[in-house]
Amino acid sequence: MSAALRIGIVGYGSGGQAAALLLSRDGHQVEVFERAPVLGPVGAGFLLQPTGLSVLWELGLLDAALAHGARVRRLHGETVAGRAVMDMRYRELHRRYFGLGLQRGALFALLDEAWQEGRRVHCGRSIVAVDHEHGLLRDADGDEHGPYDLVIVANGAASLLRGSVAPPALDRPYPWGAQWCLVERGDWAWQDELRQRYVGARRMVGMLPVGTRPGDATPRLSFFWSLPVAALDSAANQDEGAWRSAVAAVWPQAAERLRDTAVPEGLAQARYRDTVARRWHRGRAVLLGDAAHAMSPQLGQGVNMALLDALVLRDSLRSAPSLGDALAGYQRTRRAHVGIYHLWSRWLTPLFQSEYDRVAALRDRIFHPLSRVPGGRGQTLQVLTGLRRGWFGSIRQAPEFLEALERRAEA
C-alpha cells in the first residue's frame, strides 16, 4: 500500500507510542487519543529483550536507550535459603546478547521526543466506543472523532474496546498482582543482574537495575513485591512497619534500599490480565499491545511484544496490497510469536505467584537442575529472551542489528 492513511490510535503507552512514531515516519496522518490528562509513563521499570532492542534499533533510538538503561547480563532467582531456582546468562545464547533494564519514564521520553513531525496527541480523551465499519471513535464526553482509514486500539490490558473487534476468547484478571517503585541504586551489589528472591510462591522480591532517565542522572533499581490482588488495599498491607518487616524477611538488602520510599503511598500497584483475542482486526480496527494479548509479566515480555506489534504492523502496511491483507498479515505474524508466550506465562505464573506451596517446593527442587539439561538450557534462554516463535522456531534477528549490538556489547 502506498497511499497515506488517516490513522487514529487509542492509547499512548509503549505500543501506541511506537505505532505513532513508525507510522507517521511512513507518511501516514496519525492522531492519538490518550485517557490520561497529562502524558506520562505508568509503573517503575522493565526489562527490554533483544526483540525490543531490535525495534529501538529500527527506530534509531538504540544508542539513546543504551545511554540511559542498565545492561542486564544475568537473570537470577533464589530461595531465601540461597538455593538457585533460575540462573541464566544472555551470553550463553549469543555472545552479543544482553537485556536492558529501563525506567518507564526513559522509554516514554525517548519515543515521545522522537515523534515531532505531524504530531497530534489529544490528552484527557477517554475513548468509549470504536466503530470498526466507518473508522469512528467516540469519547466519554460524547464527541466523535474520525473517520479514519485505520483505528489502532492500543489501550492496554484492561481494554474495554477489544470487544469492538471481536468478543475475546479469554479475558480474566489474575488473582495476584504487585507493588512496585523505583529506588536509588547506590552501592547495590548486582548492577547487571535481574535478581529475584522467593518464599514458596507466596512471597517474591524482584530487583532490576534500570539506569537513568532524561532529566534525572540518578541510577535506579526497579523494586517488585508480589501480592494477592485482594491484599493490595487491605488494612494489613497499609501498616508500614509490618510491610517493611515482611520485605526484610525475604531480602534485607532490598528492604534497606527502600528506606526513603513512602509506604504505601510511594508504591504503585499492578494488576494483570490474561486475554486471548479471537481475532485482532475487523473492518478498519486493529488491536495492538496488551489490548491484543494481555498476559502476566512473569516472563517480562509485554513491552517487547507491543514494540514488535508496532513494527510488524508498519511492515504489513508497507507491503500488502490492501488494508485487509495488511491486517491479516499482521495478525498472522504476531500470533505465531505471542501464542507460545501466553501459554508459558499462564503455566508459570502460579509457580511464582500463588498459594500452592507444594508446587513451589517442587519448583525449588527441579527448576534449576532441569535448566542445566543439555539442550534445555538454550530452549529456556530463547523463551526468556523473547526469541521463541511457536514450539520450536525462533525469531530471526537482522545481521545488521546483531552487528550493532556487537559494537555496543562491551560499552
Ligand SMILES: Cc1cc2nc3c(=O)[nH]c(=O)nc-3n(C[C@H](O)[C@H](O)[C@H](O)COP(=O)(O)OP(=O)(O)OC[C@H]3O[C@@H](n4cnc5c(N)ncnc54)[C@H](O)[C@@H]3O)c2cc1C
Ligand atoms: C509489574 C509489571 C512488570 C512488568 N515487567 C515487564 C518487563 O520487564 N518487560 C516487558 O516487556 N513488559 C513488562 N510488563 C508488561 C508491560 O508493562 C505491558 O505489556 C506494556 O506496558 C503494554 O503496553 P501497551 O502500550 O499495550 O499498554 P499500556 O502501557 O497499558 O498503555 C495503554 C495506554 O492506553 C491508555 N488508555 C486506556 N484506556 C483508554 C481509553 N479508553 N481511551 C484512551 N486511552 C486509554 C492508558 O492510559 C495508557 O496510556 C510488566 C507489567 C507489569 C504490570
